[in-house]
Amino acid sequence: MKLENPRNVPEKLLLGPGPTPVESRVLRALSEPTLGHLDKDFVAIMDETRDLLRYVFQTKNELTVAMSGTGSAGMETACVNMIERGDKVIICTHGVFGTRMVDVAERCGAEVVTVSAPMGKPIDPEDVARAIKDNPDAKVVGIVHAETSTGVLQPLDDIAKAAHDAGMFVLVDAVTSLGGMEVPVDRLGLDMVYSGTQKCLACPPGLAPVTVNPRAVEHIKNRQQKVQSWYLDLTMIMRYWGQERFYHHTAPINMIYGLNEALRIIAEEGLENRWRRHRRNAEALWDGLEALGVKLLVDKEYRLPSLTSIVVPEGVDEAAVRKDLMSQYSVEIGSGLGELKGKILRVGLMGSGSNKENVVFFLAAFGTVLRKQGFGADIGGALEAVEKKLS
Ligand SMILES: *Cc1c(COP(=O)(O)O)cnc(C)c1O
Numbered sequence: 001m002k003l004e005n006p007r008n009v010p011e012k013l014l015l016g017p018g019p020t021p022v023e024s025r026v027l028r029a030l031s032e033p034t035l036g037h038l039d040k041d042f043v044a045i046m047d048e049t050r051d052l053l054r055y056v057f058q059t060k061n062e063l064t065v066a067m068s069g070t071g072s073a074g075m076e077t078a079c080v081n082m083i084e085r086g087d088k089v090i091i092c093t094h095g096v097f098g099t100r101m102v103d104v105a106e107r108c109g110a111e112v113v114t115v116s117a118p119m120g121k122p123i124d125p126e127d128v129a130r131a132i133k134d135n136p137d138a139k140v141v142g143i144v145h146a147e148t149s150t151g152v153l154q155p156l157d158d159i160a161k162a163a164h165d166a167g168m169f170v171l172v173d174a175v176t177s178l179g180g181m182e183v184p185v186d187r188l189g190l191d192m193v194y195s196g197t198q199k200c201l202a203c204p205p206g207l208a209p210v211t212v213n214p215r216a217v218e219h220i221k222n223r224q225q226k227v228q229s230w231y232l233d234l235t236m237i238m239r240y241w242g243q244e245r246f247y248h249h250t251a252p253i254n255m256i257y258g259l260n261e262a263l264r265i266i267a268e269e270g271l272e273n274r275w276r277r278h279r280r281n282a283e284a285l286w287d288g289l290e291a292l293g294v295k296l297l298v299d300k301e302y303r304l305p306s307l308t309s310i311v312v313p314e315g316v317d318e319a320a321v322r323k324d325l326m327s328q329y330s331v332e333i334g335s336g337l338g339e340l341k342g343k344i345l346r347v348g349l350m351g352s353g354s355n356k357e358n359v360v361f362f363l364a365a366f367g368t369v370l371r372k373q374g375f376g377a378d379i380g381g382a383l384e385a386v387e388k389k390l391s
Contacts, residue, residue: 010330011330012326012330012331012332013329013330013331013332013353013358013361014332014348014353015331015332015333015347015348015349015353015358015362016332016333016334016346016347016348017148017149017176017199017307017334017346017348018148018176018196018198018199018205018348018350019198019199019204019205020198020199020200020202020348020350020351020352020353021202021351021352021353022202022203022204022262022351023202023262023265023351023352025261025265026202026203026204026258026261026262026265027258028261029254029257029258029260029261030204030254030255030257030258031254032254032257034253034254035253037247037250037251037253038245038247042251042253042256043245045256045257045260046241046251046256048260049066049256049259049260049263050064050065050241052260052263052264052266052267053065053066053209053211053263054211055263055266055267055271056178056179056183056201056209056263056266056271057178057183057185057193057209057211058182058183058184058185058186058187058271059185059186059211059213060186061185061186061211061212061213061214062214062217063211063212063213063217063234063238063241064209064210064211064212065209065210065211065234065237065238065241066197066207066208066209066210066256066259067194067207067208067209067210067232067237068206068207068208068231068249068251068252068255069206069207069208069232070196070197070198070205070206070207070208071173071175071194071195071196071198071199071205071208072100072196072208073208073232074173074175074194074195074196074208074209074210075097075100075101075104075173075194076104076229076232077194077208077210077232077234078142078171078173078192078194078210079101079104079105079107079108079110079142079171080108080227080228080229080232080233081192081212081220081227081232081233081234081235082139082140082169082171082191082192082216082219082220083105083108083109083110083139083140084108084109084223084224084225085108085109085110085225085228086109086110086111087108087109087110087111087139087140088110088111088112088113088135088137088138088139089105089110089111089112089113089138089139089140089141089142090112090113090114090115090128090131090132090135090138090140090141090142090163090168091105091112091113091114091115091141091142091143092114092115092116092117092123092128092141092142092143092144092154092159093114093115093116093117094116094117094118094119094121094122094123094144094147094150094152094154095119095144095147095148095149095150095152095337095338096147096148096149096337096338097144097147097148097149097173097175098116098142098143098144098147098173099338101142101144101171101173102114105142108228109228113131113134113135113138115127115128115131119149119150119297119338119339119340120150120151120152120297120298120309120340121152121298121299121302122152122153122154122155122302123143123154123159125155125158125159125162128141128143128158128159128162128163129158129162132162132163132166132168133166136166138166138168139168139169140168140169140170140171141159141163141168141169141170141171142170142171142172142173143156143159143170143171143172143173144172144173145172145173145174145176145177145183146173146174146175146176146177146180146181146304146306146307147176147304148175148176148199148304148307148346149336149337149338149340149346150297150298150309150340150344151296151297151298151303151304151307151308151309151346152298152302152303152304153177153181153302153303153304153305154302155302156170156172156184156188156190157184157188160188160189160190161188164189169191169192169215169216169219170188170189170190170191170192171191171192171193172190172192172193172194173194174193174194174195175194175195175196175199176199176200176304176306176307176350177195177200177304177306178193178195178199178200178201178209179195179199179200179201179202179266179274179350179351180199180200180274180275180278180304180305180306180350180351180354181200181275181278181279181304181305181306182275183195185211185213186213189213190213191212191213191215191216192210192211192212192213192216193210193211194208194209194210194211195208195209195210196208196209197209197255197258197259197262199306199348199350199351200278200306200350200351201259201262201263201266201351202262202265202350202351202352202353203258203259203261203262204255204258206252206255206258207252207255207256207259209259210234212234217234217238220234220235221235231249236248262351265352275305277354277355278305278306278349278350278354279305280389280390281305281349281354281355281356281358281359281390282303282304282305282306282308282349282354283305283389284356284359284385284386284389284390285308285347285349285359285362285363285386286300286303286308287385287386287388287389288359288363288382288383288385288386288389289308289310289363289382290385291378291381291382291384291385292363292366292367292370292377292378292379292381292382293313293375293376293377293378294310294311294313294370294377295310295311295313296308296309296310296311297309297310297311297340297344305349305354306348306349306350306354307346307347307348307349307350308346308347308348308349309336309340309344309345309346309347310344310345310346310347311343311344312336312342312343312344312345313370313375315373315374315375316370316373316375317373318335318336318342318343318344318345319335319342320373321345321366321369321370321373322335322345324369324372325365325366325369328365328368328369329361329365331361331362331365333345333346333347333348333362334346334347334348347362356386356390359386359390360383360386363379363382363383363386364379364382364383367379367382
């Protein structure tokens with residue numbers, strides 16, 4: 001075997017839907033000495049990580065852990081633990097990730113009732129209320145808080161209330177919201193919420209933070225059937241993250257160091273400051289894009305501060321735009337998924353990636369690439385709009 005020597009991974013600016021830029025502090029933490037998974041020095045880092053996770057989730061939930069796996073493992077954790085074969089569940093789909101949740105729930109043997117919204121729109125709480133009324137035997141309502149495939153921020157207040165009034169559990173996907181905006185876990189009594197490390201938490205992919213309230217923990221403990229997945233079974237995982245330190249599987253030690261450091265960075269900035277920063281830079285990006293002359297998919301009220309979807313202008317080849325941004329400027333952005341493939345471009349401003357420099361650089365690069373394709377982007381106007389917003 002011939003190896004290329006030395007191997008050099010080039011630096012690129014990650015302004016897509018994730019992974020997002022990782023600060024050197026976090027990369028350094030990943031390279032700290034690997035310890036045993038029951039070592040007291042490692043266990044102390046785990047305990048602190050759990051406390052920091054409670055802080056970013058804004059929760060007092062005892063059962064707050066980082067599952068070994070990416071955001072999708074968080075989704076599977078929620079489904080396999082809360083759903084038993086034959087259970088009826090209501091799942092809201094307004095994009096690719098809601099649809100994925102339906103797939104996962106069906107694999108758990110659930111009978112799934114779906115409530116949908118057109119791509120780019122939030123779920124209407126009235127539709128959920130109707131589904132709850134029509135299906136009083138459903139146990140769970142599942143919903144995506146930040147639909148990364150469309151850029152829609154889903155308001156949760158009314159939906160959570162309707163589900164709880166009917167005695168149902170609420171499962172929430174907060175993969176692209178946690179760390180970038182409020183995720184109202186305790187405020188709304190959300191029963192199980194999961195996330196991923198490579199979006200607004202600004203850590204490499206590999207862990208899925210999950211928090212479960214006492215009511216859902218009781219439900220899991222009282223299951224009739226065993227959890228379908230041995231690996232993601234919270235009844236065992238909670239014994240490792242708790243005082244017992246029961247061996248289940250070897251924790252991804254260095255990934256926990258990385259997450260710990262990423263969470264420390266968040267605590268140093270302060271959660272509210274971080275939400276405000278994401279919001280301000282996103283608003284500057286929106287103003288800049290509008291001045292540039294392009295349209296956004298989502299109405300302002302429901303836009304995510306972490307991810308913006310741009311409607312591909314008539315006559316513009318979106319694949320060529322992404323290719324040029326990468327080859328000319330080393331900038332990565334996302335394409336449309338599912339129904340929106342070819343129709344939108346997705347720009348993420350998450351974690352340390354949410355800053356004024358990136359907004360300005362992206363608008364200038366994007367405008368230049370669009371002009372090459374004959375679209376008359378007003379780059380000067382876009383940069384002025386950013387300056388106006390952020391000065
Ligand atoms: C990214 C994402 C996921 C999946 O996470 P992976 O880390 O890719 O497994 C799930 N839900 C949402 C809303 C996401 O944005």
